Amino acid sequence: MTQDQFTTEFEAFRAQLKSYLLRITTSVPDTEDILQDTYIRASEKLSTFRGESSLKTWVFAIGSNLARDLLRAQKRWPENVTDICKEAALNNREFFQESMQIRATSQHGNFEIREHVAFCFTCVSKSLPLEQQLTLLLKEVYHFKVKEIAEIMEQTEAMVKYYLHTGRSKMIEIFDRRCSLINKEGICHQCTELNGIYNPKQDQQTELAKVQMARDAETGNKEHLFDLRMKILEELDPFSSGASELQLHHLEHNRQVMEKHLEKN
Amino acid sequence: MTTTSTLAQTGNAQTEKERFAQQTSVSIEINADAAIVWTLLTQAQDIPRWNSTIVSLEGNIAVGDKIKLVSYLDPKRTFKIKVKEMEAEKHMLWGDNQGKRTFTLTPTEKGVTFSMVERMGGLMYPMYKKYLPDFDESFNKFAADLKKEAELIANAQ
Numbered sequence: 001m002t003q004d005q006f007t008t009e010f011e012a013f014r015a016q017l018k019s020y021l022l023r024i025t026t027s028v029p030d031t032e033d034i035l036q037d038t039y040i041r042a043s044e045k046l047s048t049f050r051g052e053s054s055l056k057t058w059v060f061a062i063g064s065n066l067a068r069d070l071l072r073a074q075k076r077w078p079e080n081v082t083d084i085c086k087e088a089a090l091n092n093r094e095f096f097q098e099s100m101q102i103r104a105t106s107q108h109g110n111f112e113i114r115e116h117v118a119f120c121f122t123c124v125s126k127s128l129p130l131e132q133q134l135t136l137l138l139k140e141v142y143h144f145k146v147k148e149i150a151e152i153m154e155q156t157e158a159m160v161k162y163y164l165h166t167g168r169s170k171m172i173e174i175f176d177r178r179c180s181l182i183n184k185e186g187i188c189h190q191c192t193e194l195n196g197i198y199n200p201k202q203d204q205q206t207e208l209a210k211v212q213m214a215r216d217a218e219t220g221n222k223e224h225l226f227d228l229r230m231k232i233l234e235e236l237d238p239f240s241s242g243a244s245e246l247q248l249h250h251l252e253h254n255r256q257v258m259e260k261h262l263e264k265n
Numbered sequence: 266m267t268t269t270s271t272l273a274q275t276g277n278a279q280t281e282k283e284r285f286a287q288q289t290s291v292s293i294e295i296n297a298d299a300a301i302v303w304t305l306l307t308q309a310q311d312i313p314r315w316n317s318t319i320v321s322l323e324g325n326i327a328v329g330d331k332i333k334l335v336s337y338l339d340p341k342r343t344f345k346i347k348v349k350e351m352e353a354e355k356h357m358l359w360g361d362n363q364g365k366r367t368f369t370l371t372p373t374e375k376g377v378t379f380s381m382v383e384r385m386g387g388l389m390y391p392m393y394k395k396y397l398p399d400f401d402e403s404f405n406k407f408a409a410d411l412k413k414e415a416e417l418i419a420n421a422q
Contacts, residue, residue: 146421158298158419165418166311173314 006046006055010039013056016142017063019238023122023137024067026255028248034070038063053151057144061152064134075262077126079174081254082190085123088257095253099246103198108245111198114211115243116191117181118233123254124174125167131155132167139164140230172226181208182217182225198246278404282394286386289400293408296375297419299354305415306357306368315414318403327351332359338398363387376419379411 001009017038021031042049042059049058078084089095102109125133131153138144138152146164150157180186195207208214213228238244238251278291295302305315307326313319320340324332328351334344349365350358357368364385371378381404385397 156298156300158300159304161418161421162301162304165421166308166314169314 001046001049001051001055003043003046006043009055010042010059013059015237015239017060020060020137020142021063021067022238022251023125023141023233024071024134026122026126026251028252030070034063034066037066041066053148057148057151060138060142060144061154064138064152065154068130068134071130076129077123077258077262079124079127079178081123081127081258082120082188084261085254085257086190089253092253099198099249102246102249106245108240108242110242111195111246112210112243113181113191113195113207113214114232115236115241115247116194117211117213117229118236118238119247119250120179120188120191121171121229121233122238122251124178125171126258127174128167128170132163132170135160135163136167136171140168140227141233143234168226172222175226175229176222181211181214278401278408280399280401283386285388285390286384287390287394287397288382288384289404290380290382291404291408292378292380293412294373294375295377295379295412295415297377297415299370299372299377301418302370302377302379302411302415303354305411305418307351316407316410318407318410326357336403338400338403376415379408381407 014035018031018035021034022028025031025034038059041062045062049055053061103111125136128136135149135153138149139146144152146157146160149155149160149164153160153163155163176183176186178186178188180189181191192204192208195202195204199207211232213225213232216225216228219225238247241247278289280287280289305311309322309324309326309332312322318337320335320337322332322334324330326332326348328348331345331347334346335342336344344361346359346361346366348357349360350356355370359366359368364383366381366383369380369382371380383400383404
């Protein structure tokens with residue numbers, strides 16, 4: 001493969017790789033650094049690429065390794081991350097002023113419930129062990145096959161299946177317990193609360209009806225509802241969606257709050 | 266006393282009692298890779314999710330470490346158990362003052378045979394044996410839960 005061919009193919013899945021890295025690191029600078037390092041390393045090692053897997057799998061393996069190197073020493077987030085960050089946000093006037101400024105002026109400053117659902121998953125999934133989080137994203141959002149994930153993660157297919165099953169089970173249990181979009185008893189209402197703040201003139205029920213996961217909540221089919229949650233992530237590019245600037249601002253806030261929280265705890 | 270080789274392969278637990286000891290054993294065929302079964306048995310934090318006999322399990326399952334286990338058999342009591350031996354995907358031994366529990370995985374054509382044996386006893390055994398609950402049902406559930414979870418994972422696409 002020539003360098004030009006590599007660059008062309010890389011560009012075809014670059015946005016997917018970038019969103020994957022963001023969802024792992026929750027940091028735009030880290031994402032951009034790893035993305036660049038992945039490109040450079042893959043270019044340097046291009047002569048060793050034998051085509052035994054797809055180029056995309058091979059490059060995701062390089063990117064995943066770089067991300068794991070960065071994250072291995074970091075503590076994982078608690079599953080109630082959004083509660084902790086909400087508390088911090090309520091005491092941070094500057095954060096809300098910046099958010100409202102983005103909402104008022106940016107072309108990517110919309111607030112949509114489904115965008116917040118994706119943001120929320122990114123935060124909560126960091127409560128999973130790192131291997132489980134990566135495996136889950138690779139399978140459910142980026143649709144790699146188990147065999148490909150085993151190559152990316154340098155694990156056996158059996159272990160990949162274990163990580164997938166446990167990661168998925170834990171996320172289903174957490175969202176079933178917490179998310180009021182799918183469970184009337186759910187304790188977290190942040191997406192609708194924020195929608196009330198950012199879009200005060202909108203009818204909440206009309207907005208909720210736009211989210212299939214909320215429409216299908218009454219089926220009570222947890223697996224189906226989780227699949228719909230994953231579909232939202234699959235369909236959204238956190239760097240270019242209509243709410244990207246606002247959600248990235250929220251993500252950076254949560255990352256900083258978590259950094260301080262984990263230092264203390 | 267029952268030995269592993271003569272255990273029922275169907276998940277039907279048996280308890281045999283002697284004057285100073287008792288031994289409960291169960292064995293079951295699991296159609297899953299040994300790595301999956303081993304991981305399920307050794308990821309302490311995940312065990313209460315799939316194992317209906319365990320209320321909670323704290324600590325790491327690693328040789329020399331102590332774990333704190335609460336079982337539905339006696340949920341008010343916390344068992345402090347030492348992990349004494351581990352040979353990945355083959356064998357594990359837990360123990361405390363009253364007894365020891367051995368987990369064994371034996372390769373088969375379709376996966377593994379899982380065996381679990383708990384031996385309790387000593388000079389004080391005659392004094393406390395009447396307070397011991399029946400272990401058979403709990404062993405059956407443990408084996409059945411492990412089989413169900415491991416095969417669910419193994420059959421995922």
